Amino acid sequence: MADSAQAQKLVYLVTGGCGFLGEHVVRMLLQREPRLGELRVFDRHLGPWLEELKTGPVRVTAIQGDVTEAHEVAAAVAGAHVVIHTAGLVDVFGRASPETIHEVNVQGTRNVIEACVQTGTRFLVYTSSMEVVGPNTKGHPFYRGNEDTLYEAVHRHPYPCSKALAERLVLEANGREVHGGLPLVTCALRPTGIYGEGHQIMRDFYRQGLRLGGWLFRAIPASVEHGRVYVGNVAWMHVLAARELERRAALMGGQVYFCYDGSPYKSYEDFNMEFLGPCGLQLVGARPLLPYWLLVFLAALNALLQWLLRPLVLYAPLLNPYTLAVANTTFTVSTNKAQRHFGYEPLFSWEDSRTRTILWVQAAGSSAQ
Ligand SMILES: NC(=O)c1ccc[n+]([C@@H]2O[C@H](COP(=O)([O-])OP(=O)(O)OC[C@H]3O[C@@H](n4cnc5c(N)ncnc54)[C@H](O)[C@@H]3O)[C@@H](O)[C@H]2O)c1
Numbered sequence: 584m585a586d587s588a589q590a591q592k593l594v595y596l597v598t599g600g601c602g603f604l605g606e607h608v609v610r611m612l613l614q615r616e617p618r619l620g621e622l623r624v625f626d627r628h629l630g631p632w633l634e635e636l637k638t639g640p641v642r643v644t645a646i647q648g649d650v651t652e653a654h655e656v657a658a659a660v661a662g663a664h665v666v667i668h669t670a671g672l673v674d675v676f677g678r679a680s681p682e683t684i685h686e687v688n689v690q691g692t693r694n695v696i697e698a699c700v701q702t703g704t705r706f707l708v709y710t711s712s713m714e715v716v717g718p719n720t721k722g723h724p725f726y727r728g729n730e731d732t733l734y735e736a737v738h739r740h741p742y743p744c745s746k747a748l749a750e751r752l753v754l755e756a757n758g759r760e761v762h763g764g765l766p767l768v769t770c771a772l773r774p775t776g777i778y779g780e781g782h783q784i785m786r787d788f789y790r791q792g793l794r795l796g797g798w799l800f801r802a803i804p805a806s807v808e809h810g811r812v813y814v815g816n817v818a819w820m821h822v823l824a825a826r827e828l829e830r831r832a833a834l835m836g837g838q839v840y841f842c843y844d845g846s847p848y849k850s851y852e853d854f855n856m857e858f859l860g861p862c863g864l865q866l867v868g869a870r871p872l873l874p875y876w877l878l879v880f881l882a883a884l885n886a887l888l889q890w891l892l893r894p895l896v897l898y899a900p901l902l903n904p905y906t907l908a909v910a911n912t913t914f915t916v917s918t919n920k921a922q923r924h925f926g927y928e929p930l931f932s933w934e935d936s937r938t939r940t941i942l943w944v945q946a947a948g949s950s951a952q
């Protein structure tokens with residue numbers, strides 16, 4: 584990609600490009616990547632909004648495909664200069680089997696890597712996750728940690744296990760020779776809990792509050808800090824990392840970067856209220872209304888019910904033993920590695936991120952009524 588930006592127009596591929604994060608990456612690339620000649624959007628489920636993007640100067644190619652199908656991935660990757668791999672099963676609610684989560688998140692990532700090697704694509708940015716690190720199975724807090732913080736990253740849940748394995752595959756692939764004889768350059772970005780326009784869990788909390796007459800009931804202590812990051816800033820970090828990966832290959836290749844911004848450190852529920860409060864909801868209780876042991880019991884009951892009902896119906900509530908543990912464990916990051924390595928600074932302030940999210944929640948809520 585050494586030619587000047589004006590001379591050579593590049594081909595980008597975004598896997599999972601129709602997802603919550605993927606859509607923001609697609610739109611950010613079209614707005615802020617001047618070298619873009621063709622943008623390929625690869626997803627199992629293509630969004631109708633893609634059609635509106637085809638009227639611009641950049642060629643937008645929608646590809647309906649499955650990352651678990653190696654030949655479909657290879658066909659999509661062939662000829663691309665850069666791959667941004669966001670496709671994945673983000674399932675901590677038991678909707679998909681552990682095997683399926685592994686197949687998509689690990690084998691799908693393996694297929695992307697092998698497609699880059701076989702077709703000569705040299706630059707790969709992978710969307711990893713904070714959960715590659717923690718919270719761990721022992722509930723150890725991770726307080727304002729960074730990429731070098733020592734932490735016992737032990738997991739049992741299929742989702743964090745799959746993300747950790749996929750991330751390792753991506754980092755180990757850095758330096759492999761691709762078709763044409765040049766080295767593959769990879770990096771992985773670890774967002775904390777992403778929020779913003781399109782965040783379905785936030786929408787579900789809002790609708791739950793509307794159903795309960797405008798009330799939500801505290802379940803998590805306010806003292807538990809959770810790191811959250813605005814989706815627009817996550818998209819921006821992906822665009823920037825993809826742009827700088829060639830120029831700074833020696834520095835960035837094989838590296839991981841936490842992805843966060845100026846969003847305040849708060850408990851998961853208190854943070855959500857930054858948006859749900861202005862939308863008319865109130866969080867009842869300065870402390871959790873139910874004792875922790877009762878929440879543990881209810882979470883275990885939900886897990887049992889999910890198992891019993893699985894042959895008949897999918898029962899996948901927000902509360903389960905894993906989500907309760909994650910929600911009750913402090914996990915916040917504080918680092919400048921992405922800034923030092925490729926100049927990342929959040930594109931959206933906290934105030935702007937908050938306003939945009941509130942407007943979206945209000946629109947999403949009104950569409951629910
Ligand atoms: N949401 C978060 O808080 C968060 C935080 C950190 C990292 N991440 C990571 O970001 C990425 C995107 O997450 P998201 O929140 O946007 O999830 P999402 O479910 O909204 O988007 C994932 C996209 O991948 C697509 N996909 C799933 N399986 C596929 C397959 N087999 N083949 C092709 N496409 C497939 C889906 O159709 C969807 O459009 C994931 O890799 C996730 O692990 C998410």
Ligand SMILES: CC(C)CCC[C@@H](C)[C@H]1CC[C@H]2[C@@H]3[C@H](O)C=C4C[C@@H](O)CC[C@]4(C)[C@H]3CC[C@]12C
Nearest residue numbers: 673675712714776802851901902906907909910
């Ligand atoms: C019913 C309550 C006790 C729990 C409700 C909140 C729960 C659903 C939330 C709390 C923490 C959330 C996770 C956290 O933001 C980080 C990630 C990593 C990311 O890669 C995928 C999403 C995930 C797992 C969030 C899912 C929703 C969680 C568990």
